[in-house]
Amino acid sequence: MMSEQVTEIKGVGEIAAENLASMNIHTIADLLFYFPYRYDVYEIKPLSELIHDDKVTIEGRVIHDPSLTFYGRKKSRLSFSVEVEGVAIKAVMFNRAFAKKQIQADNIVTLTGKWDAHRLQITVSHYSLGPIDDQKSINPVYSLKGDFTNIKLKKLIRTALQTYSGDIKEILPDSYLQSYKLPNRKDAVSTMHFPKDRIALKHARRRFTYEEFLLFQLKMQLLRKLKRESTSGNTQYYDSTKVQEFIGDFPFALTNAQQKSLQQILADLKSPFRMNRLLQGDVGSGKTAVAAIGLYASITAGKQGALMVPTEILAEQHYQSLKELFGDRATIVLLTGSVKGKKRKEILATIENKDADIVVGTHALIQDEVIFHDLGFAIVDEQHRFGVEQRRILRDKGLNPDVLFMTATPIPRTLAITAFGDMDVSVIDEMPVGRKEIETLWVKENTFERILNFIENRVAEGEQAYVISPLIEESDKLDIQNAVDLFHQLQEYFPPEVKVGLMHGRLPAAEKDGVMKEFAANDIQVLVSTTVVEVGVNVPNATIMVIYDAERFGLSQLHQLRGRVGRGSKQSYCILIAEPKSEVGKERMRIMTETTNGFELSEQDLQLRGPGDFFGKKQSGVPEFKVADMIHDYRALETARNDAQKIIESNQLNNTEEFYPLKEFLEQQFSFEDKLD
Ligand code: ADP
Ligand code: MG
Numbered sequence: 075m076m077s078e079q080v081t082e083i084k085g086v087g088e089i090a091a092e093n094l095a096s097m098n099i100h101t102i103a104d105l106l107f108y109f110p111y112r113y114d115v116y117e118i119k120p121l122s123e124l125i126h127d128d129k130v131t132i133e134g135r136v137i138h139d140p141s142l143t144f145y146g147r148k149k150s151r152l153s154f155s156v157e158v159e160g161v162a163i164k165a166v167m168f169n170r171a172f173a174k175k176q177i178q179a180d181n182i183v184t185l186t187g188k189w190d191a192h193r194l195q196i197t198v199s200h201y202s203l204g205p206i207d208d209q210k211s212i213n214p215v216y217s218l219k220g221d222f223t224n225i226k227l228k229k230l231i232r233t234a235l236q237t238y239s240g241d242i243k244e245i246l247p248d249s250y251l252q253s254y255k256l257p258n259r260k261d262a263v264s265t266m267h268f269p270k271d272r273i274a275l276k277h278a279r280r281r282f283t284y285e286e287f288l289l290f291q292l293k294m295q296l297l298r299k300l301k302r303e304s305t306s307g308n309t310q311y312y313d314s315t316k317v318q319e320f321i322g323d324f325p326f327a328l329t330n331a332q333q334k335s336l337q338q339i340l341a342d343l344k345s346p347f348r349m350n351r352l353l354q355g356d357v358g359s360g361k362t363a364v365a366a367i368g369l370y371a372s373i374t375a376g377k378q379g380a381l382m383v384p385t386e387i388l389a390e391q392h393y394q395s396l397k398e399l400f401g402d403r404a405t406i407v408l409l410t411g412s413v414k415g416k417k418r419k420e421i422l423a424t425i426e427n428k429d430a431d432i433v434v435g436t437h438a439l440i441q442d443e444v445i446f447h448d449l450g451f452a453i454v455d456e457q458h459r460f461g462v463e464q465r466r467i468l469r470d471k472g473l474n475p476d477v478l479f480m481t482a483t484p485i486p487r488t489l490a491i492t493a494f495g496d497m498d499v500s501v502i503d504e505m506p507v508g509r510k511e512i513e514t515l516w517v518k519e520n521t522f523e524r525i526l527n528f529i530e531n532r533v534a535e536g537e538q539a540y541v542i543s544p545l546i547e548e549s550d551k552l553d554i555q556n557a558v559d560l561f562h563q564l565q566e567y568f569p570p571e572v573k574v575g576l577m578h579g580r581l582p583a584a585e586k587d588g589v590m591k592e593f594a595a596n597d598i599q600v601l602v603s604t605t606v607v608e609v610g611v612n613v614p615n616a617t618i619m620v621i622y623d624a625e626r627f628g629l630s631q632l633h634q635l636r637g638r639v640g641r642g643s644k645q646s647y648c649i650l651i652a653e654p655k656s657e658v659g660k661e662r663m664r665i666m667t668e669t670t671n672g673f674e675l676s677e678q679d680l681q682l683r684g685p686g687d688f689f690g691k692k693q694s695g696v697p698e699f700k701v702a703d704m705i706h707d708y709r710a711l712e713t714a715r716n717d718a719q720k721i722i723e724s725n726q727l728n729n730t731e732e733f734y735p736l737k738e739f740l741e742q743q744f745s746f747e748d749k750l751d
Contacts, residue, residue: 076103076241083234090230093220102238105231109266109282109700110214113275116186118206121159126191129199133184133206134158140167142174156183164195176203212269231267239264245739246285247732250717256281280710282701287714290699292736293744294495295722298350301496305348308474310450312343312371320370320403324363331504332360338500339368342476343375343451349476352457352494355502356672357482357637358509362392364502365453365480366399369432372476373404377450378425379432382439382468384459386410386583387590391612392455393434400432409435409444412583440467453478482637483630484672486680488708491715503673511670512640514648516624516663525649526567529618533572533599539618540638541602554578554604560622561602568600577603605635614642618649625654629662629679633672640670658682681705 079101081091099105116131124130134156144150152167152174165185167173177183184206187198200213216227242260244251251258257265257277265278317340321328328336335353342349355361369379381396383389393408400406407421407430424430428447433439449472454465457479469477479497490499517525529539541564543557561576568574575598577589586606592598594613601616605627619639624632632650640646650667654660665678704711721727727737 076101076106076238078102080105080234083230083237085233086230090222093222096219097217097222102234102241105234106238106242106263107700108216108227108231111217112215113269114186114200114213114215115272116184116200116206116211116213118184121161121163124189124191126189128189129186130189130196131184131186131206131211132156132158132163132196133182134163136177136179136181136183137162139179140174140177142171144171152177156185161194164193165198166195167198167201173201177201212272212275214267214269228267235264235267243735245735246288247730247736249732254280254284254713256284259285279701283699283703283707283710284714286699286702287707287711288718289740289743290492291495291715291718292721292727292740294492295718296740298496298498299722301350302347305474306346308348308450308476309346310343310372310375310377310476312340313374316374317367317371321367323401324399326506328363329360329502329504329506331355331502332364335500335502336364336367338498339364339478340371342498343368343371348474349451349478349498350496351478351498351500352490353478353480353500353502354484354490355480355482356484356505357634358641359482359502359505361480361482361502362395362455363399365455365478366396368478369396369451369453370400370403372451373431375450377448377475378428378430378446378472379451379453380439380446380449380468380471381432381434381453381455382460383434383436383455386412386436387587388455389434389436390587395612396432396434404431405429406432406434409433409438411436411438412587413438437464440464440471444471446471448472449475451476451478453480455480457481458483482634482672484676486673486677488704488711489680491711492704495715501673503671508643509640510643510645512636512646512648514636514650514667514670516650516652516667518653519651522651525620525651526564528647529600529620530568530572532618533568536596536615537618537644538593538596538598538613538616539600539620540616540635541600542619542621542635543602543604544622554580557602557604564600564602572600573598575601577601577606579604579606605631612641613638615644617642617644617646619647620649620651622651624650624652624663624666625659628683629665629675630672632662632666633675636666636670 079091080086080094080099082102086094094100094105097108099108118131118133121132137155137157140152140154142150142152150169150171152170153164154177155162155164157163181203182205184202184204185196185198186200187196189196214228216224218224218227239260242263244259246256246259250256255277256262259281262278262281265274266282269275269278339349339351339353342351353361353364365381369381372379381392383392389408389410393406396406405424407424409421409425413421421430422443425433426445426447438444452468452472452475454460454468454477457465458481465479469475485494532539541560543560557576557578561574565574575589575593577586581589589598589601593601596615616639619636621627621632621635627635636648639648650663652659652663654663661682665675669675702710721733726733727740
């Protein structure tokens with residue numbers, strides 16, 4: 075039985091079991107599925123092609139029995155020579171006294187180790203007896219803990235396979251194995267540990283890559299289904315005619331991508347299940363417009379709506395633009411930390427007695443004192459700025475309200491379908507017509523005068539600029555000092571009619587607001603700022619974004635900053651000042667200058683950073699796979715996703731015999747109930 079403890083294997087005592095436990099190996103199944111983390115592939119090359127100091131593999135005949143010398147405590151050195159291509163090569167091996175018995179004159183051996191071309195000597199790290207064959211040329215390497223060696227672990231796995239391989243049951247339907255040409259589970263396990271050749275290994279890995287993705291996708295989609303079904307009964311009967319009239323009053327026509335996302339959102343509102351949707355779209359792609367229509371629909375169904383955003387400035391801006399869009403169609407209130415005293419009491423009362431239809435606000439929205447009369451639709455903007463708990467509290471302000479998350483940080487599709495596999499995803503991948511593409515330049519610091527000159531000329535034409543000040547790692551205080559210095563420097567440089575403003579995180583909220591308002595009104599033409607302007611502020615007249623130390627930022631953050639300009643009809647510019655030392659840094663600058671499409675950029679960012687880093691360490695939500703690699707195996711991921719969808723939609727786990735083993739396996743592996751928060 076696969077669930078038996080490893081101690082059932084002959085020769086595994088308490089100490090070995092403890093060692094194994096430290097590697098998270100407890101049962102036979104754990105052991106058999108403890109796959110190597112890499113494979114060393116040995117390839118024999120002629121002596122003339124061996125490179126000094128490289129790791130090489132040679133095959134030769136042992137000329138004389140090895141001599142063994144001991145030194146220090148427990149240290150030994152084994153020396154012998156082998157004949158390769160008629161040349162005598164010296165071989166040394168440290169601390170492997172036991173090998174003396176195995177390596178004998180006239181035998182053929184294969185040696186791998188560091189090559190010394192001057193002395194014709196190899197320092198052996200791995201050896202095998204006999205000539206190399208395919209099997210020996212691939213050496214699986216396990217990640218080890220305790221005093222287990224690779225050889226010892228392999229031996230143990232071999233023993234376990236002999237006794238238990240019959241218990242490795244197939245879980246994938248036969249038809250899948252056939253059509254994808256995958257080896258069966260038992261053979262694949264054995265190949266992972268003892269590959270016959272590279273091709274067999276490739277197929278075994280392909281099998282487990284697919285298996286891992288499929289299991290994960292099935293899990294996510296089952297979860298999604300359970301979540302939906304547990305919230306049935308919240309249909310919002312909105313008034314389509316009114317919604318169409320509302321859209322008709324917009325000063326623009328929706329883009330196709332906006333239309334499509336809107337239809338998906340409206341369908342969720344109407345459905346008896348709770349909406350759990352992520353709306354992705356570049357800055358300025360028109361997410362807020364779509365969200366507003368959704369909010370309006372919910373209001374016509376007699377509900378209240380909420381829009382939660384991460385900063386006060388943003389809250390204010392959304393509040394203003396929603397008021398403009400809605401006119402007298404709805405009562406909209408603003409709730410932030412700076413709304414205080416009597417005013418706050420009044421607003422809280424309107425939320426509770428339903429005089430307010432829509433509440434726009436910051437974290438203030440999720441305080442205990444906020445009580446909705448009937449919250450039907452909650453929207454979280456820049457969702458990654460909020461924690462899971464905060465999002466949950468907002469959701470709990472209503473009775474199963476529909477929830478829409480918005481993000482302007484496009485998430486690569488591969489990540490979206492893994493990290494957000496239990497959500498529905500809408501994408502606005504098209505910009506409103508008439509926007510000019512932002513021109514992005516990458517320059518060195520010594521061009522600063524020219525940049526200032528350029529800014530001065532644009533300002534003379536009535537335009538405005540952001541200058542993001544240099545960044546000092548992990549020092550908020552020094553960052554601010556930099557911003558202040560730069561502010562003074564620019565003030566001195568520009569003639570008095572060019573007004574320079576300063577913005578940083580430590581300014582009191584009211585002052586920040588003041589500066590932002592002056593900038594929005596073009597009373598300030600050049601705004602020096604730390605990265606606090608990153609999120610959401612909208613000043614269409616600003617056409618220049620200068621970013622100091624651009625190499626210190628990730629691609630998505632640079633893209634966010636760039637999104638502050640290009641919001642009007644004029645040509646905008648993003649100037650990256652950077653002297654990156656690393657190749658990755660240079661690559662980032664290059665990508666920035668070559669693409670303005672957030673989705674394309676995010677795919678490239680993922681390639682550069684890897685899945686673990688993409689969201690930052692904290693709330694990654696990206697699962698760890700043993701064999702699969704989300705980036706390289708994205709095709710398998712897509713396939714598994716589609717298969718999982720088909721399986722769940724047609725309920726094959728319950729009605730098709732081929733799928734029963736898969737169902738049973740899923741039930742053993744995952745407990746779904748505790749995931750339904
Ligand atoms: P996001 O929230 O995605 O950053 P917004 O919804 O704030 O984008 O839209 C950015 C700007 O573009 C706003 O001024 C908005 O009025 C305008 N806008 C939105 N949709 C369209 C459209 N289809 N055509 C023209 N302008 C649009
Ligand atoms: Mg927005």
